[in-house]
Amino acid sequence: MSQSSDQVTDPYASSRETTEGKVFSVTGGDWDSLVTEIGATKEERVVVNMGPQHPSTHGVLRLVLELEGETITELRAGIGYLHTGIEKNAEYRNWTQGVTFVTRMDYLAPLFNETAYCLGVEKLLGITNDVPEKATVIRVMMMEFNRIASHMVALGTGALELGALSPMIFCFREREKCLDIFEMISGLRMNMAYVRPGGVAQDLPPNAISKIRETVRELRRDFKDNDSILIGNSIWMGRTAGVGYLDLAGCTTLGITGPVLRSTGMPWDLRKVQPYCGYENYEFDVVTADTCDVYGRFLIRMNELEQSLRIIEQCADKLEKLEGAPVMVADKKIAWPSQLALGGDGLGNSLDHIREIMGSSMESLIHHFKLVTEGFRVPAGQVYTAVESPRGELGVHLVSDGGTRPYRLHFREPSFNNLQSTSAMCEGSLIADVVAAVASIDPVMGGVDR
Amino acid sequence: MTKEKDLAIGHGLFGTSDTGDTSGFGGLVRIPAHPGSTERPYGGYFDDVADDLERAYPDFADAIERVVVDRGELTLHVKREKLTEVALVLRDKLRFEMCLGVSGVHYPNETGRELHAVYPLLSMTKNQRIRLEVSIPESDPHLPSLVEVWAGNNWNEREAFDMFGIIFDGHPGLTRILMPDDWRGHPQRKDYPLGGIPVEYKGATVPPPNERRSYR
Numbered sequence: 208m209s210q211s212s213d214q215v216t217d218p219y220a221s222s223r224e225t226t227e228g229k230v231f232s233v234t235g236g237d238w239d240s241l242v243t244e245i246g247a248t249k250e251e252r253v254v255v256n257m258g259p260q261h262p263s264t265h266g267v268l269r270l271v272l273e274l275e276g277e278t279i280t281e282l283r284a285g286i287g288y289l290h291t292g293i294e295k296n297a298e299y300r301n302w303t304q305g306v307t308f309v310t311r312m313d314y315l316a317p318l319f320n321e322t323a324y325c326l327g328v329e330k331l332l333g334i335t336n337d338v339p340e341k342a343t344v345i346r347v348m349m350m351e352f353n354r355i356a357s358h359m360v361a362l363g364t365g366a367l368e369l370g371a372l373s374p375m376i377f378c379f380r381e382r383e384k385c386l387d388i389f390e391m392i393s394g395l396r397m398n399m400a401y402v403r404p405g406g407v408a409q410d411l412p413p414n415a416i417s418k419i420r421e422t423v424r425e426l427r428r429d430f431k432d433n434d435s436i437l438i439g440n441s442i443w444m445g446r447t448a449g450v451g452y453l454d455l456a457g458c459t460t461l462g463i464t465g466p467v468l469r470s471t472g473m474p475w476d477l478r479k480v481q482p483y484c485g486y487e488n489y490e491f492d493v494v495t496a497d498t499c500d501v502y503g504r505f506l507i508r509m510n511e512l513e514q515s516l517r518i519i520e521q522c523a524d525k526l527e528k529l530e531g532a533p534v535m536v537a538d539k540k541i542a543w544p545s546q547l548a549l550g551g552d553g554l555g556n557s558l559d560h561i562r563e564i565m566g567s568s569m570e571s572l573i574h575h576f577k578l579v580t581e582g583f584r585v586p587a588g589q590v591y592t593a594v595e596s597p598r599g600e601l602g603v604h605l606v607s608d609g610g611t612r613p614y615r616l617h618f619r620e621p622s623f624n625n626l627q628s629t630s631a632m633c634e635g636s637l638i639a640d641v642v643a644a645v646a647s648i649d650p651v652m653g654g655v656d657r
Numbered sequence: 658m659t660k661e662k663d664l665a666i667g668h669g670l671f672g673t674s675d676t677g678d679t680s681g682f683g684g685l686v687r688i689p690a691h692p693g694s695t696e697r698p699y700g701g702y703f704d705d706v707a708d709d710l711e712r713a714y715p716d717f718a719d720a721i722e723r724v725v726v727d728r729g730e731l732t733l734h735v736k737r738e739k740l741t742e743v744a745l746v747l748r749d750k751l752r753f754e755m756c757l758g759v760s761g762v763h764y765p766n767e768t769g770r771e772l773h774a775v776y777p778l779l780s781m782t783k784n785q786r787i788r789l790e791v792s793i794p795e796s797d798p799h800l801p802s803l804v805e806v807w808a809g810n811n812w813n814e815r816e817a818f819d820m821f822g823i824i825f826d827g828h829p830g831l832t833r834i835l836m837p838d839d840w841r842g843h844p845q846r847k848d849y850p851l852g853g854i855p856v857e858y859k860g861a862t863v864p865p866p867n868e869r870r871s872y873r
Contacts, residue, residue, distance in 0.1 A: 462809030
C-alpha cells in the first residue's frame, strides 16, 4: 500500500490510488483524516464495502454499496464466505448420515432442513404413508418450536441492529426455552439430526408433554413483553414503516417466499396450500400484511408465533393419545435396529439391543452392522419436496442412482433466493435502511452458502 | 414404463474387487436406471398441464423430448434450443409464475448428455408444480439463460455455473458465486478430484480422501 508523503499517516484510515479512483481503507479508530481527505475530492460517488465482517449483516454477507451522499444508487450482495460444500459431502455419506449434514445448513432452522430432506428420502423410497403418525406429530411440533426459535433470532437481532437493545434480551430468553425443549427431546440444542428417514431418532422422554404445555404457557405470557415494546412504537415505526418495499410482482419474479411474500398480502404458506406432515389436520391461520415493507414482515413474524403455539398445543393433544406408539417405520430394512436410549454416559444404543446382538442373535448383529455401515438402498429417481421454513420455501432436490448414498442433493434455500431482493429493496433508499431491509429478509448465511 | 440407461453399473459390495473377496459379494452386478418416458394418461393435473401446453405451444412435439411422471411428479424434458420459448409459454400462458432455481446434475455415463439442468416450477395461481429438465453434452455446456424470464434465477444460474460449469448464454453477469473467483474446476462434477494428502498418525497412515474406499 503506497502512502504519499505529504499526508498524515493514519494506521486505521489509509488511502491509495487505483485505476478506479482513490480507495480508502477504514478499519475503525480515528475517522478525522478520512473525512478531511474525502472532503478534498470532487467526486460525489462513493463505493462502500459493507461486510463480510459486519455486525448488522447476519453473518458473513458482503454488501457493495454505491452511494451518492447517503442515497444508495447501486447495491450488490457478495456471498460464498461460508460455503462448506455440504451438498458435495453428502454424496459420500449414506442416506441416514445425510441428516447430520443438512441440519448444519440453515443453522437457525435445523429441524426444517432435516424434515425436508427426510420427506424427500421417504418419497424416493415410497414410504411416505408408512411413517408412523407419532413421528409425524413430533416432527410438526419440533418444527413449530423451531419456527419460534428462529423468529426470535430474526426479531431480536433485527431490533438490535436498528438500535433497540431490550427486544434482543427478551427474544433470546424465549429462544432459550425452545432450545431447552430440543435438548429434552433430542439431547441437543442445535444441529440435532433428530429427524431420520422413516421417522425420528427416538421417542419423547417421560413427562415431555407436561413440560411442553408449561413452556407454551410461559411463551404466550412472555411474548407480550416484546409486543409492548415494539408494536406501535414511534421510533420503531419510523425505522421500519415504508422501508424495504417489495411488491407481489417483484416477489414472484425474484422467487421470494416466506414472510417477505406474505407481507404483500399473498396468503402463500405451504403448510396450508400444499400440506405435508399432516398440516391439513391442524387449525391455524396464515398471517399476512399488506404493507410490503419491513414493518409488515416484522408484524407477520410476531403474529406467526401465536399460530405456532396453537399448532404445538394441538400436537400435545395428539401426542397424549399416542402414548407408546412407534416413532419409526416398521420396515426393518430401513429403520435402524434399535431406538437410542439415554444412559448414564450419554446417548447410545439401548442396553436391551446390545444384549441381544452381542449375546443371543448373530443375525441381528450382522443386520445392524450392514444397516449402520452401508445403509439402505434407495430406488433410482429424482424428487423435489418443499416445506415452509421460517424464511420461505425450503426445497430439496434429491437424485438417487439406486445406491446407498445420494447421487445429488440440492437445497433450494429460501435465504439464498430472498437475499437477491436486497438490491430491489434498497436501491434509492438511505444507507441506514439497508440494515432494516436485510434484517427483514432474515438471511442465514449457513443456508445461503451451504 | 421403460427404463433409461444413464447410470453407472455397480459391481460388487464393500469395494472389494481383487482376490481378497471372501464374501462372494464381489461378484454382484447392479444395473440401476432412472424411470423412462411415461405414456398418457399421466394422472392428476399433469394431463391438464400437458394439454394446455400443447394448445398454447404448437411446437410441443418437437420441443419436449419426453415426459416422465414418477413418484407423483411431472418432468418435461426440453430441448435446449426451445428452453426459452417453453419457459415463456409456461410463465405467460400456463401461469407458472415462479421458478425455484436450477439444480445441476452430472451423469458422466450418459454420453452426449452428461450435464442436466433441472428447473422446479411453481404456479401459485393454480397451485401446481412441474419440473423442466434439459440435458447437454459436457463438450458444449451451453444453455440459454432464463434470467430474462424469471429474474430470480440469476444467482441460481451462477451457482450451477460455479458448481457444474454449465454456461448460461445471455446471463447478465455469469461469475462464480460460492467458490473464490480464481477457483479452477467445477466442484460438484462427479469427476472433480477430491484431493487431500495422506495423514500419518502414530505410525499408521490414513490415505487421502480420493483413495479411501468410502469415497470411491
